Amino acid sequence: MMLRLAQWRTALVSLVLAIGITLLLLVLVDAPPLEALRLLWDGSFGSDTKIADTLMAWVPLVVAAAGLLVTFQAGLWNIGVEGQIIMGAIGASWVARSVTGPSWLVVIAAFAAGIALGVGWALVPGTLRTVFRVHEIFSGVALFFVAGGLAIYLIIGPWSRAGIASTSGTDPFPTASWLPTIGRLRLSIVAVVVAVMAVVAVAVLLRGTRYGLRLKAVGRNPASAFLMGIATSRSMLSAFAVCGALGGIAGTVQAIGFHHKLVPSISGGYGFLGILVVLLAGFRTAWIAPIALFFAAILVGSTQLSLRLQIDSSLAGVVQGVLVLLILLTGGWQARRTRIAEAEAET
Amino acid sequence: MSLLLRDVHKHFGAVRANDGITIEVEAGELHGLLGENGAGKSTLMKVLSGFHVADAGEIVLDGRALDMRTPHDAVTAGIGMLHQDPLVFLPFTVIDNFLLGAPGGVTVDRDAGAERLRQASERYGFSFDPTALARTLSVGERQQLEIVRLLWLGAKVLILDEPTTGISTSQRDRLFDVLRRLAAEGMIVIFVSHKLEEVESLCNRVTVMRRGKVVGHVDLPVPTAQLVKMMFGDVIVEGARPEAPLGPPVLQLDGVTLAERLITVEDLTLSVAAGEVVGLAGLEGSGQRTLLRGCAGLVPARSGTITVGGADLTHRGYRACRAAAVHYLPAGRLEEGLVDGLSLTEHFELVSGRRSFFVDWDEARRSTGEHIDSHTIKGTPETTADALSGGNQQRLLLAMMPKAIALLLMEHPTRGLDIESAEWVWSRLLKRRRQGTAIVFASADLDELLRYSDRIAVFFNGRVIAVVNAADTTAEELGHLIGGKQRTE
Numbered sequence: 001m002m003l004r005l006a007q008w009r010t011a012l013v014s015l016v017l018a019i020g021i022t023l024l025l026l027v028l029v030d031a032p033p034l035e036a037l038r039l040l041w042d043g044s045f046g047s048d049t050k051i052a053d054t055l056m057a058w059v060p061l062v063v064a065a066a067g068l069l070v071t072f073q074a075g076l077w078n079i080g081v082e083g084q085i086i087m088g089a090i091g092a093s094w095v096a097r098s099v100t101g102p103s104w105l106v107v108i109a110a111f112a113a114g115i116a117l118g119v120g121w122a123l124v125p126g127t128l129r130t131v132f133r134v135h136e137i138f139s140g141v142a143l144f145f146v147a148g149g150l151a152i153y154l155i156i157g158p159w160s161r162a163g164i165a166s167t168s169g170t171d172p173f174p175t176a177s178w179l180p181t182i183g184r185l186r187l188s189i190v191a192v193v194v195a196v197m198a199v200v201a202v203a204v205l206l207r208g209t210r211y212g213l214r215l216k217a218v219g220r221n222p223a224s225a226f227l228m229g230i231a232t233s234r235s236m237l238s239a240f241a242v243c244g245a246l247g248g249i250a251g252t253v254q255a256i257g258f259h260h261k262l263v264p265s266i267s268g269g270y271g272f273l274g275i276l277v278v279l280l281a282g283f284r285t286a287w288i289a290p291i292a293l294f295f296a297a298i299l300v301g302s303t304q305l306s307l308r309l310q311i312d313s314s315l316a317g318v319v320q321g322v323l324v325l326l327i328l329l330t331g332g333w334q335a336r337r338t339r340i341a342e343a344e345a346e347t
Numbered sequence: 348m349s350l351l352l353r354d355v356h357k358h359f360g361a362v363r364a365n366d367g368i369t370i371e372v373e374a375g376e377l378h379g380l381l382g383e384n385g386a387g388k389s390t391l392m393k394v395l396s397g398f399h400v401a402d403a404g405e406i407v408l409d410g411r412a413l414d415m416r417t418p419h420d421a422v423t424a425g426i427g428m429l430h431q432d433p434l435v436f437l438p439f440t441v442i443d444n445f446l447l448g449a450p451g452g453v454t455v456d457r458d459a460g461a462e463r464l465r466q467a468s469e470r471y472g473f474s475f476d477p478t479a480l481a482r483t484l485s486v487g488e489r490q491q492l493e494i495v496r497l498l499w500l501g502a503k504v505l506i507l508d509e510p511t512t513g514i515s516t517s518q519r520d521r522l523f524d525v526l527r528r529l530a531a532e533g534m535i536v537i538f539v540s541h542k543l544e545e546v547e548s549l550c551n552r553v554t555v556m557r558r559g560k561v562v563g564h565v566d567l568p569v570p571t572a573q574l575v576k577m578m579f580g581d582v583i584v585e586g587a588r589p590e591a592p593l594g595p596p597v598l599q600l601d602g603v604t605l606a607e608r609l610i611t612v613e614d615l616t617l618s619v620a621a622g623e624v625v626g627l628a629g630l631e632g633s634g635q636r637t638l639l640r641g642c643a644g645l646v647p648a649r650s651g652t653i654t655v656g657g658a659d660l661t662h663r664g665y666r667a668c669r670a671a672a673v674h675y676l677p678a679g680r681l682e683e684g685l686v687d688g689l690s691l692t693e694h695f696e697l698v699s700g701r702r703s704f705f706v707d708w709d710e711a712r713r714s715t716g717e718h719i720d721s722h723t724i725k726g727t728p729e730t731t732a733d734a735l736s737g738g739n740q741q742r743l744l745l746a747m748m749p750k751a752i753a754l755l756l757m758e759h760p761t762r763g764l765d766i767e768s769a770e771w772v773w774s775r776l777l778k779r780r781r782q783g784t785a786i787v788f789a790s791a792d793l794d795e796l797l798r799y800s801d802r803i804a805v806f807f808n809g810r811v812i813a814v815v816n817a818a819d820t821t822a823e824e825l826g827h828l829i830g831g832k833q834r835t836e
Contacts, residue, residue, distance in 0.1 A: 209704055209705055210696070210704060213693055213706060217693075217697055220687055220688050220689065221682075221687055223682060224682070224683055224685055224686050226665070227665075227677070228698055229666065
C-alpha cells in the first residue's frame with residue numbers, strides 16, 4: 001500500500017514540475033503562459049473538429065504503445081517500431097493504389113498488407129537478436145532509416161505523381177480505400193474501434209494468457225525461463241511479430257485513414273513517442289490509453305500555439321520530453337530513497 | 348616494513364564475510380592465505396585492496412594506518428592486487444594496458460612507456476611486444492603484464508588471488524620463481540589459494556580462514572593433515588546412510604570431454620544407477636559444474652557419449668535432455684531457476700504443463716496453495732520469488748520439479764540454508780531416490796557429501812582424480828584429495 005502511495009506522489013510531483021518548467025519556457029520565449037495553456041486546450045479539445053483530430057493522433061500512438069508493451073514484456077527494446085509503422089503504411093498504400101473492388105474489401109486487404117509488412121519488418125531485428133545476437137536497438141534504428149528511405153524512393157520514383165517528382169507525397173488513393181469518416185470530421189470510427197480492440201487484446205494477452213506469462217518470464221530472466229523449458233527465442237520472436245503487427249496497423253491507419261496518400265513522414269514519430277508513453281505508464285496497460293490521449297492532445301493543440309502566438313510547434317515535443325525525463329528522474333529518486341530507507345531499516 | 352590487518356569486519360546483509368580478522372605479515376614473507384570457497388579470503392583481499400571498505404578494523408602498513416576508500420587509494424599506498432581474472436583490457440595493446448592507471452598528464456608518451464615496460468619486464472625475465480593486442484596474450488602472460496604494471500606503479504605489497512587458475516604448469520613455475528624473488532627483495536607477497544599443494548610449495552607462513560574467521564597461523568612446513576583439519580574443521584558424520592537397492596544404470600558417461608571457459612573435463616567415464624546418489628567433490632571451478640551442465644545438455648561434449656536411460660543424448664541439447672526426464676538445478680537460485688518479480692502462482696503455472704491458451708488464475712492460485720502447504724513454503728500465492736528467503740526459494744524450486752525424474756543434477760543443494768531447511772531438502776531428495784531417481788550433486792560441504800552420497804567423485808583441475816565409496820572414506824582423506832593430494836596409504 002505504501003508503495004502505491006509513493007508511486008502516486010512521484011507521478012504528481014513530476015507532473016507539477018513538468019507544468020512548471022513548461023510555463024517557465026513559455027515565459028522565456030515571451031509568450032503569455034496562461035493564454036498558451038488555454039490555446040493548447042482549445043487547440044486539442046475546443047471543438048468537434050479538434051477532438052476528431054486529437055483522436056486521430058491518439059489511434060496510431062496508442063496502437064504503437066500497445067505493441068511496445070508486448071516487446072517490453074519480453075525484455076526487448078523494439079525501437080524499430082517506427083520503421084514498422086512506415087512499412088505498414090507502404091503495404092496499405094500498395095493495396096490502396098492497386099486493388100479495386102468494394103470499399104470493405106480494399107480496406108481489409110490494406111490492413112492485411114500493412115500487418116504483413118509490419119510483421120516482416122519486425123522479424124528482421126527479431127532474427128538478428130535471437131540468432132545473431134545483434135541488439136534490437138541498433139538494428140531497429142538502422143531499419144527505420146531503411147524504411148524511411150524506401151518510402152521516399154516510392155514517392156519520388158515508382159509511385160510519383162504524374163509529371164512531377166515531389167516529396168510532398170503520392171497522388172491521393174482512390175476513395176474506395178479510405179476509412180469511412182463521420183460527416184465533415186476527419187474522425188474514423190473504424191480506426192478508433194481498431195485502436196480500442198488492440199489495447200484490450202494486448203491487456204488480455206499480457207494478463208490472462210499463458211503466452212503473456214511466458215513473455216514475462218523471458219523478459220525478466222531469460223536464463224531461468226530457458227531452464228524452465230520455455231522456448232525463449234521463439235517467445236522473443238513472437239513478441240516482435242505482435243508488435244510489428246500493431247505497428248503495421250498504426251501505419252495502415254495513417255495511410256488510408258488520415259493522409260489518404262503515402263507521405264515521407266507517414267509514421268509521424270508515433271513509434272518513438274509510443275516508447276515514451278509506455279515508459280510514462282510504467283509498463284501498465286491501463287495507463288497507456290489516457291497518457292497517449294494526453295500526448296496526442298499536446299501534439300494537436302500545439303499547432304494552435306504556432307498559429308496564434310507565433311511559437312514554434314516543436315514546443316509540444318519539448319513538453320513531452322520534459323515530462324518523461326522528470327517522471328523517470330523522480331522515479332529513480334524515489335527508488336533510491338526506498339533503497340536507503342531499507343538499508344537503514346536493516347541496521 | 349610490515350603489514351597489519353587488525354580486527355577487520357565486513358558484513359554483507361546478514362552474512363559475516365569477515366568477522367574480526369587479524370593478520371600480520373612481515374616484509375620478505377611469502378604469506379599464504381588458505382581456506383575453502385566462501386571462507387572470506389576474497390572479501391578480505393578486496394578490503395585490503397580498497398575495493399570494499401571495511402565495517403570496522405584497521406590496516407596498518409609500515410606503522411602508518413591507511414584510510415582506503417577506493418582501489419586508487421590502495422595503489423597510492425603501495426598495495427597492488429592481481430585479480431583472479433587479470434584486469435587487462437583485451438581490445439587494448441600491451442603498452443596501453445601497461446600505461447593505463449599510471450599517474451601523469453593528459454598526453455600519453457607511448458615510446459617512453461615502451462622503454463619502461465621493457466626495463467621492468469627484463470628484470471623478471473618477461474618479454475612483451477608493446478604493440479601486440481592484449482587479446483593475443485595467454486592468461487599467464489596477461490598476469491605477467493599485470494604484475495609488471497603493479498610493480499612499476501610502486502607496489503610494496505602484492506596480493507595474488509588464485510593466480511594459478513587457467514595457466515600452464517611452466518607459467519606457474521615461472522610465476523612462483525618471480526614471487527620468491529620479490530619476497531627476497533623485501534616485498535610482502537600474499538598468496539590467496541585453496542590449493543594446498545601450491546601453498547605448501549611456495550609460502551613460508553600461512554593463515555587459514557574458515558567461515559569468515561581466522562582459524563590460525565602456522566609456519567610451513569607442517570604436516571598436510573594439520574592444514575586439512577584447519578581448513579575443513581572436524582567433520583562428524585552422524586547416523587548410518589540410508590541404504591537403498593540400486594536399479595539399472597541411468598546415466599552413462601563414456602570417455603566424455605567437456606570444455607567450458609577455463610575448465611576442461613577430460614575423458615570421463617562414469618555410470619550412475621537408478622536410486623544412486625553420487626556426490627561431486629572438489630574446489631569450486633574444478634569441473635563439477637561443467638559436468639552437471641554437460642549432462643543437462645547445456646555444454647556440448649567434445650567427444651565421448653552421454654546416455655540417459657539407454658537413450659543417447661550426446662549433442663541433443665537441453666530441451667531433449669529435459670524431455671528425457673533429466674532435471675538440472677543450478678546453484679544460482681534467483682539467477683538460473685526462479686524469476687525475479689514473478690509470484691509463486693506464476694512460477695507454478697509456468698511449469699504446470701497445462702496447455703490452455705488462457706490461464707485459469709483461480710485454479711492456479713488454488714493449486715499453488717496446495718504446493719505451498721505440501722512443501723511448507725513460507726509465503727502466499729502472491730509472494731514474489733525474490734521476497735523469499737534462500738531456504739524457501741530452494742523449497743519452491745523443489746516443488747516446481749516434475750513428478751517423474753530419471754536423473755537429477757544439482758549444484759550445492761543446501762548452500763546458504765539453515766539446518767532445518769537443509770534437512771528438509773535432503774528428506775525430499777531421498778524420497779526421490781527411493782522412487783528410483785539417480786541423483787548427482789556437487790557440494791563443497793564434506794559433511795553433506797559423506798552423509799548422503801553412495802559414491803563420491805573427486806575433481807581436481809578438471810579431472811576426476813578418484814571415485815570413492817562414501818562408506819569407506821573419511822573427511823580427512825576427502826580433504827586431501829580435494830587439495831590435489833593423492834590417496835596416502
